[in-house]
Amino acid sequence: MRLAGRIPVEPLDEDRVVQIERAVVAGAASAAARGAAAGQTRRTLGRAAFALALAAAGLVGWMLHRASPVATDAAVVRVESVAQRQRLDIGDARITSEPGTAFAVTRPDGGVLVAMARGVVELEVGKRGERPPLVVRAGDTDVIVVGTRFTVDAGDGKGDVAVRVSEGVVRVVHGGHEIRLAAGEHWQNRDILASAFAPVPRGANGTPDRTAQGASAGSNGASAPPATAAADRLDSHAGAAGDAEPGAPEPRAPGDRAERPAPSANADPHASSDSAEPRAPSANADPRIAGAPDAPGGLHDRTAAVPETGAPRNRIAQTPDVLRDRTAAVPGASRDRAHDPSQRRAASDTRVELAAAIRSQPVAPAVDLGGGDAPTRAIERYYDIAAHRSGDEASSAFYSIAVVEHLRLARNADALRALDAYVRRFPRGKEHAAALWLRVRILCLSQFDDRCRAAAYTYLHEAPDGPTTSVAERITQTE
Amino acid sequence: MGEVAAVMYLEDVLLVDRCLTGESAATRELFRRHRHRVHACLFRVLGGNRDMDDLLQEAFLQVFQSLRGWRAEASLATWIDRVAVRCAYRYLGQRRRRIATDSIHDLAGDASDASGALAAPEAGPGARRQLARDGVQRLYAVLDALSPAARLAFTLHELDGRSIAETAELVGASLTATKLRVWRARQRIEAAAAADPVLREFLAPGSAAIARIASDDTEAP
Numbered sequence: 001m002r003l004a005g006r007i008p009v010e011p012l013d014e015d016r017v018v019q020i021e022r023a024v025v026a027g028a029a030s031a032a033a034r035g036a037a038a039g040q041t042r043r044t045l046g047r048a049a050f051a052l053a054l055a056a057a058g059l060v061g062w063m064l065h066r067a068s069p070v071a072t073d074a075a076v077v078r079v080e081s082v083a084q085r086q087r088l089d090i091g092d093a094r095i096t097s098e099p100g101t102a103f104a105v106t107r108p109d110g111g112v113l114v115a116m117a118r119g120v121v122e123l124e125v126g127k128r129g130e131r132p133p134l135v136v137r138a139g140d141t142d143v144i145v146v147g148t149r150f151t152v153d154a155g156d157g158k159g160d161v162a163v164r165v166s167e168g169v170v171r172v173v174h175g176g177h178e179i180r181l182a183a184g185e186h187w188q189n190r191d192i193l194a195s196a197f198a199p200v201p202r203g204a205n206g207t208p209d210r211t212a213q214g215a216s217a218g219s220n221g222a223s224a225p226p227a228t229a230a231a232d233r234l235d236s237h238a239g240a241a242g243d244a245e246p247g248a249p250e251p252r253a254p255g256d257r258a259e260r261p262a263p264s265a266n267a268d269p270h271a272s273s274d275s276a277e278p279r280a281p282s283a284n285a286d287p288r289i290a291g292a293p294d295a296p297g298g299l300h301d302r303t304a305a306v307p308e309t310g311a312p313r314n315r316i317a318q319t320p321d322v323l324r325d326r327t328a329a330v331p332g333a334s335r336d337r338a339h340d341p342s343q344r345r346a347a348s349d350t351r352v353e354l355a356a357a358i359r360s361q362p363v364a365p366a367v368d369l370g371g372g373d374a375p376t377r378a379i380e381r382y383y384d385i386a387a388h389r390s391g392d393e394a395s396s397a398f399y400s401i402a403v404v405e406h407l408r409l410a411r412n413a414d415a416l417r418a419l420d421a422y423v424r425r426f427p428r429g430k431e432h433a434a435a436l437w438l439r440v441r442i443l444c445l446s447q448f449d450d451r452c453r454a455a456a457y458t459y460l461h462e463a464p465d466g467p468t469t470s471v472a473e474r475i476t477q478t479e
Numbered sequence: 480m481g482e483v484a485a486v487m488y489l490e491d492v493l494l495v496d497r498c499l500t501g502e503s504a505a506t507r508e509l510f511r512r513h514r515h516r517v518h519a520c521l522f523r524v525l526g527g528n529r530d531m532d533d534l535l536q537e538a539f540l541q542v543f544q545s546l547r548g549w550r551a552e553a554s555l556a557t558w559i560d561r562v563a564v565r566c567a568y569r570y571l572g573q574r575r576r577r578i579a580t581d582s583i584h585d586l587a588g589d590a591s592d593a594s595g596a597l598a599a600p601e602a603g604p605g606a607r608r609q610l611a612r613d614g615v616q617r618l619y620a621v622l623d624a625l626s627p628a629a630r631l632a633f634t635l636h637e638l639d640g641r642s643i644a645e646t647a648e649l650v651g652a653s654l655t656a657t658k659l660r661v662w663r664a665r666q667r668i669e670a671a672a673a674a675d676p677v678l679r680e681f682l683a684p685g686s687a688a689i690a691r692i693a694s695d696d697t698e699a700p
Binding site for chain 1: 488489492493495496497498499500501503506507510511514518519522523527531532535536539540543544546547554556615618637638640642643644645654682
């Protein structure tokens, strides 16, 4: 019985869809208003409870503070500062946000992602060592951090982004180009837009900047497309904070970054960060707080635990053997075997042999790019094909992304995500069987567990005539 | 995180944040991005249904009411699917065994009409298309007799093409329980097919009726 994709879905009447959309948008607005009101009430009650607890007993107050809702197990922490600066401690970084700032913190695959909707955040990030980096995403700009102290200003959330580094080094990725910013340097994307339309970028003294022009022509040639040329100019604009703003003088909004004093390299970090970031007065901001942001009560300190997004996978990996045995076909027999060293050895040999059989099955990208592209470049090219073509071409490119992620980058979690997306997007795609097998390969080479067996079962079910059915059958029989 | 996954993930996080601030453009965008998939999922679980519009609306209202609860542990699409599946489950519970499929009452002709249709498969594409429609209706008539949990497991796995693991995640059951539900549902359907030539023909691999209806597929993109 194979019915997937064979039940035709009757489309909804377009007029009715429009009505549904209106009803949903109206319902969502009222839900958002209720959520905001509930949040306000919760915040008010929380403050009252906190003050009461402080008055009652410092210890109890401290414990209550530790037990605040934000500090629990939310994987996403969303912060919206209305009238106060807020400081959020997530363990490996401290994030201070200006009034009017909204952002969310998550932990995808061991890294930290700070996704900004608007406003200004200042981060102090400890050395991350081998851990995946911390990324601040503001609009289409990524700021990638290893360990430093810096400020990201996302403005009103409509595209203007400014980055200023106080300590260490960050990488800024914008429009596919990357620059490094060291302590004392700053960058803002408004300059790119301005310089893209200016005939010649200007230097610090307002004269035409031949260095920047030369860099642009040198790397891309005279025929470089405007976007690329603009991005090259971007590189040349990552100067010291003390430099004047590049580009012709233009009317500036209140609180423009160009008016900020440069942070001193040896200044007290707190003093420099606070004095170096005069902001446009927010309608909601308390002037007393804005003037003395670190005054007692001026900051709303919070500590938040942001568990890793990959926690469910870890749970599976850490499942004790005895629990895994429970899912075997004959639990009692399985446990008995588990206590028998010879049986254990035999099972281990079988797995080694099975892993070798899995590895021996050829897996390759479905699209030959015909060159020695670096893996990440190859993925970009495949993604370009998948996003802009259709049919088998798109299907093959999408599948190839998963192959490169797995074989060349060893990023198996990403490969699995790409495969899930492939199966969803191309339910009867040309590489359907190959994608299901790749899923089996990735999961089973990691561990012969329930996920591996389920993948093998799915492969057998959906591709019963596939070239690797005998191996898949043996996988389903593992314990 | 790979480029594709990272882009999708970040887009989701930012879009949800915009929705939570009450921005109607973001709400509209989220609805438009996911409505085809949610509609297809509900359709395959419940069949052609005159309540489908209301269900789709209800599912998305639930999504926006619970949006603060999205923890980004699963992708936004998976999370929305889970909300939709819960809506379908509630609906099935409320109207158990009385699913108002649009044309279920048209099955009155039963086996006599069916055998007539089967006797003349060469009668033309119209007749085969009708046969395929009858097959779908009879399949959902059998599904109406299943428990909501078994129906969900079967339709998500067999009709919506999701893996057992994904189905188990969506219905909130263990892998073993999900496999068992799918297996039981399959047994019931095969038993019904043994007594119903139209259903048997519809379920047969490579059936002309299926091929025909598949080529006429009007599925939303």
